[in-house]
Amino acid sequence: MRGWRSLLPIIVFTALYAAVSLSVTNSYYQLVMTLVPVWAIFGLSWNLLSGYTGLISFGHAAFFGLGAYAVVLGQIHFDLSPWIMIPIAAILGGIAGLLIGFPTFRLQGHYFALAMLAYPLAILYVFEWLGLQEVTLPIKRDNPIAYMQFADHRLYTLLALAMMLATILLTRAIERSRFGMALLAIKQNEAAAEGAGINTLAWKLRAVTLSGAIAGAVGGFYAVVLLVVTPQSVFGMLVSAQALTVAMFGGVGTVWGPVIGSVILIPLAETLNAEAGSRFPGIQGVIYGLAIICVILLAPEGLFWKVRDFLRKRSASPAAKTSSGPDIPAAAVPSAPAPSRSERFPGTGDVVLEVRNLSRSFGGLKAVQDVSFKLRRNEILGIIGPNGAGKTTLFNLLNGFLRPGTGEILLDGREMSGRKPHELCEAGIGRTFQIMRPFLRMSISDNVVVGAYVRAKTDAEARRLATEAIARVGLSEIADRIAGELTTKELRLMELARALAGQPRILLLDETLAGLGHDEANEVVAVIQRLARDGMTIAIIEHTMQAMVRLVDSFLVLDHGAVIVEGEPEAVTRDSRVIEAYLGKKWMAHAPH
């Protein structure tokens, strides 16, 4: 239902565009009308990889050019029509995406962008070396339609439009599925995504394959429109830049972005070339460049987001006033009295997680040394220690962000050390992060559903798990709010829900109470206690002793990477070594003996 209604703007836009293009008789304007969807598709292809994963590709021309050359060479050497060759170009583009993606995804950030830049430039020289400086699609005077050579140029526009519609629908389907969620999660925080059970490499490879396939197909179609293919015209820097330009101008990470960018920029560039080019040669580039610079400065994420944020603010501001009146305390929903520890019979269950002699050092720094402990079913273990004690490193070892130097991690008796984070997540270890990484533009439900895919087979199941998880932390009432509008406490709870959505058996909570006021902390503590009552096993890192003493069943105190004390809260808080580690020697005098 919701899907169909949101499709309406796309269908209306396509229909309108088709109607306008059919009314254009001037062949030059027809060409421009054709180039708009061509570059929009190319922008969408770029968007599918870079817009959603945040891994900027400067090298999409590689796929585009391979597609273009495939179509031209296919017709020259094998007399294969573009009707056949464009799908083949898509396959080639996909394969190229896979081959390029596999080694390049080892890199991140700027390194990834720069490495991607190298591919089309390298391929460009290969094609020059092959002697393919200029190849043309042979003109077919006998059977032009069979070779996609239309006398009526409007047919090219319609064809391009059909390809664009297909690409938009595909992108939207991806955007709404676990595929899109996984990509968005990678964009926000690749590590967190791994931690939420997403096999990031696999999803990234799927994204680059699909993106390459789309780029290959549209490159092939572009060759049909351009008729002449030169390495510069399909592998050149400007081609890769075109994809970035339309997407970034229009809006990154949305299907509308590249379309908006292309609809505005391509006719603008052409008009400038036509009107200004012969009178003031070169001025077209200056104006075009200035226009792009202005938009980047004023709307860094692209026009789409700027306009949407503006509209949302306008429509939201009166609504916000009314809703902020009766403040709904998020965690107050099922406000049962916090159960005491004794109600849960903790510490008597089976050992679910056992850590033996775990060590990890960074150069000379022994971040974690020889740590051993057992986590029993339904237990809440508090891991405390001063800053730099190695608490977060310990968690990173437990959920696979770091490989242990030595030692064992046994989950239900199975050795799990050195596994990838998404594998450990699948095995039932969920975690939250000290520094929150919410997906700010997404609603709470969408944020949480990312974490559900590790368990869910279908999108519907994932939604159900997410809804359950949100209910467990008491955020159901505001589940549709955008994460960017939430308070710290709500964000903490949302993170908790994201971890819960994957139905872990063990939760690793990294400073979940950090940055919360006293009352807020109590609300979160209540939620954690409820989780424990419902059978969850929890390890929690925290600084604030006070809240912890009421919460945990036992403490593990770390200092300088090693366990200094382990035991019941009451005993641990009185332990002189703990006080020393936390407060320094001068507080030792106050310690009860």
Next chain:
Amino acid sequence: MTRATRAALTRRSLLAGASAGLISSRAWAQQPSEVKVGLLVPVSGLYARPGTVMRQGAEMAVDHINAQGGIKSLGGAKLKLVVLDSGDTTEKAKNAAQRMVAQEPDLVAASGAYLSSFTLAVTEVTERANLPVLTLSYSDLITDRGFKYVFQTSATAGSQAKQALPQIVKLAETASGKKPKTVAIVTDNTAASVSSAKAMRDGLLAENGLQLTVDETFTPPLADATSLVQKVRSARPDLLFFLPTVISDAKLLLEKMNEFGLGQGKIPTISFGIAIAEPDMLQTVSPELLQGLLTCVASWGAKGHEALIAELKTRYKEPWMTQNAISTYGDMWVIKDALEKAGKADRVAVADALRAMDGGPSKYYPLGEIKFDEKGRRVGAGMTIVQWQSGVPVTVFPPQLALAQPFWPKN
């Protein structure tokens, strides 16, 4: 003003006439006061400089034609030049061509588009619009596609190398007394250079008794020419064929040659194409380094063009007349002749006239005739060899066009 009024009156009277229909308005269109000719060349971007020179040549020709009474068979109609910017990419060139045929429906012919790859793209459009295009681009591919509306005034790349090599061998032999035996090729990988070098490798060198000892291809822009020059120095060939497209590459290599003691004719250096003889060369390379350098070009200001060369100098401050200026100048005259023959301002008629044309010996293109074969290539199209002499590249071959005697650097 008066012309416009007369035209308006004619139209009004025609429209008023009972027979005013499609045919009569066409009849009116056949007697225009002005005939539009297109020039689609790069006037912005990387290739703006050669494009501008082409425009200068075209403007001069149009002025000359109009001053001499315009198109006589069209009642003295004047030529009007419509300049379109092909930009610096194949896509821009193709779009400009589309714009040309769409926005200027009354063009009768055009000239363009400098780079072979631009011309290839442009003619894909003009062919479909039945607009005849004259081009100085010399890729063989342009006239190998079976097109009917493209006319290549230059000798094709393959043919140029074929014509040039025997001349160069002969020149070397008469000047130095011994026949050159070994050659080196240092070429960039742009389309024109590649096709010239390919023709040489694929048999031309062997036919002329030359042995290839060094064969190096580089990608412009060159960062450092040392390794290239070292290879040439260790092989010590009798001739060096050096095919740059970018002036900075030419400068780098020539300076490095000089540094290694190979410059100024120690190893006679022959280029293909216009880059090495562009006026811009002098801004970066000293005339001494260029002295004696030869280049084989499709066309050049030559004997019989002295007045034009002088006019170009005074009017546009161009120090000499390159292929771009003289060829485009010639194109306008060929279009003029075709219009005279066609007797109507109609692109298909002009194309027919061009195909049937037999204009006798060529005046502005080197050698051959003003006549096109079935592929659209100019019959007997020759080429020129140009030599840097005292800071000016002058035509030294063929003898009937030579402005100076060639000299062979003595080692």
